[in-house]
Amino acid sequence: MDKAICQQANLITMDTTPFDPKVFIGPGWSIVDDDERANALREIDFSKIIFETTLLEGEKYVKGEDRLRRLKSILHRIRLGAVSFKNIWGNRHLIPDVFREKINGNIRFLFFDGSILQDSTGRRHSLCMWADGSGWHWTLLPLAHKFTASSPSVTYQV
Numbered sequence: 001m002d003k004a005i006c007q008q009a010n011l012i013t014m015d016t017t018p019f020d021p022k023v024f025i026g027p028g029w030s031i032v033d034d035d036e037r038a039n040a041l042r043e044i045d046f047s048k049i050i051f052e053t054t055l056l057e058g059e060k061y062v063k064g065e066d067r068l069r070r071l072k073s074i075l076h077r078i079r080l081g082a083v084s085f086k087n088i089w090g091n092r093h094l095i096p097d098v099f100r101e102k103i104n105g106n107i108r109f110l111f112f113d114g115s116i117l118q119d120s121t122g123r124r125h126s127l128c129m130w131a132d133g134s135g136w137h138w139t140l141l142p143l144a145h146k147f148t149a150s151s152p153s154v155t156y157q158v
Contacts, residue, residue: 010046012091019082028120035079035114046096051152064143077155081114085127092136100131103150113153
């Protein structure tokens with residue numbers, strides 16, 4: 001059975017304005033894959049979020065494209081993407097403390113694999129956010145990267 005990572009029912013009412021990577025990131029960026037179910041959400045209830053690594057028994061890491069394929073096969077989960085990222089980023093004060101918890105002593109990097117962004121060279125990336133002692137940060141990480149237990153995808157129970 002799936003287990004949500006947060007028992008708090010903090011809600012974010014979604015601003016459903018489309019995410020424009022050219023405005024948020026810069027010229028040359030585009031969205032090339034989007035989980036439309038995430039874009040249809042009108043609110044995010046933190047008690048329905050599940051952090052999914054897709055790691056199989058004995059795996060220490062999974063490459064991004066393999067992880068994306070595995071995530072797409074979990075039909076009862078919505079892959080939160082750029083619109084969800086934008087709304088959570090804009091409401092960082094509502095993010096539950098569990099999002100900041102370390103995994104095996106490592107910072108938890110949260111990936112929003114519901115939207116895959118492409119740079120001007122054709123490389124595919126995921127949006128990522130994390131918290132450390134100085135606050136919340138975000139970046140983009142290429143799907144060629146190796147993803148570990150401390151770099152889960154943010155998914156949502158249907």
